[in-house]
Amino acid sequence: MTAGPTWVKSERQQERERFRRSQGRRNASIATASVVVFVVLLATIATNAPGWTRVQAAFFNAEVFRESLPDVAEGFLLNIKIFLITEPLVLVVGLLVALARNVKSPAFLPIRALATLYVDVFRGVPTLLVIYLVGFGLPALRLQGIPSDPATLGIIALTLSYGAYVAEVFRAGIDSVHPSQMAAARSLGLSQAKAMRFVVLPQATRTVVPPLLNDFISLQKDTALVATIGALEALRQAQIHTLDNFNYTPYLVAALLFILLTIPMARFTDHLAERTRRRRGA
């Protein structure tokens, strides 16, 4: 303990805190009331609009919802599986390609050129087109050892497509680390590769996480594109049920599942971005 005056909270400070608390309560009540009014208003307008019964029958049919949910949910498990396998593959491909574009040694010129070509091509071609090319084109070659399972082919196609994006994200992250860091590492005697591994990459990774998560949210959605080559995932299951019932509720079921998956990821991205901002501001 250091000697000196001891603090007794003054009357003025107590009054300030009482005021702040009451203001906090007031703000919370206003927010709640405003949300309730808004939702009631929106529901009233929607249900009274002409054609609401038709919308309800086509999109919000409770019976079709119950009936299609198990199949669509089962299909959705395949989406999750595709996503969980593709994600680490994309990270590896993206990082390797970004590093390959960064090597300066002349012996690696062909590798650098190849990496550049890969990024140029796969960022330019629509993901759906890559899925068609891989999903229909590869099996048509009838080569030994080429998988025929649409989910596997979809994983390959998505990895090729997203690998190119993620490579660019990594490259931007590497470029964002100030050159003086590389100079400091090299002047300690670290080789180019070790300086990259211990000094540049760890710092690049931090700036890269938010945009990376953004790409992953996009990847989660794009797993539905694999439906086009016949994988029985959520969208495909919803399509089957829609055709059976002439009702669009199954699509709504699939949409709901995708949203339920992306919302936590989106909030997590926000949280990380906020944390980075706070750190910078500090």
Added chain:
Amino acid sequence: MSLLSIEGVWKHFGDHSVLRGVDLEVHAHEVVTLIGASGSGKSTLLRCANLLETVDDGVIRLDGEEITDPRVDVDGVRKQLGIVFQAYNLFPHMTVLANITLAPRQVHGVPKERAEEEARDLLSRFGLADKAGAYPDQLSGGQQQRVAVVRALATRPKLILLDEVTSALDPELVREVLGIIRELKESGMTMLLTTHEMSFCREISDTVCFLDGGVLLEKGPPEQLFDDPHHERTRAFLQGVRESGRL
């Protein structure tokens, strides 16, 4: 034989000649200081000695080995040199201890326990014992710069290059950094440094060199250079320094 010998070194950036035939010797256990106006080429000379810049002509030898030979093992040369920059350049994602042990472990193959033990010894020697677990942004500028010096020392270099290590610091922090340079001199470390702190330069240097527009105009013991400079331009530079109250 001198530890570092610089002979007729030229360096151009575009058509601007930044170093113009510089000759300089640093003997073992000697402290050599470069002074001169901003832009006179002091940093560039240190960066050439550390192979962060490639010379355009001339020879630099370290312990007799020509390090300006393009066939030289660059990492091998840098293993023998320590450099501390004006802007510290600590690695922000590593603790103080990790900053210091990185090169001993990854470049010199020192086992983790021993590297950390030696790092802690150095830290306590420079009054930083309680900072081993801190991250650079939790330290004051003076503390960061002292850590940067310790990091350069941890690989047991033959020679340390110090580039204006105090000019980014608040006046009251300058003293603590100068203190450790003084201690290094007492321990016999060979140093080549640049500084704007003229009274410190005078106190610590065995040899002072005045660089003027990339030319090493004159060199000598501090008493001679400060009190009885041969060249008019040296006199003018020192006069300017005196008027700004730094001598």
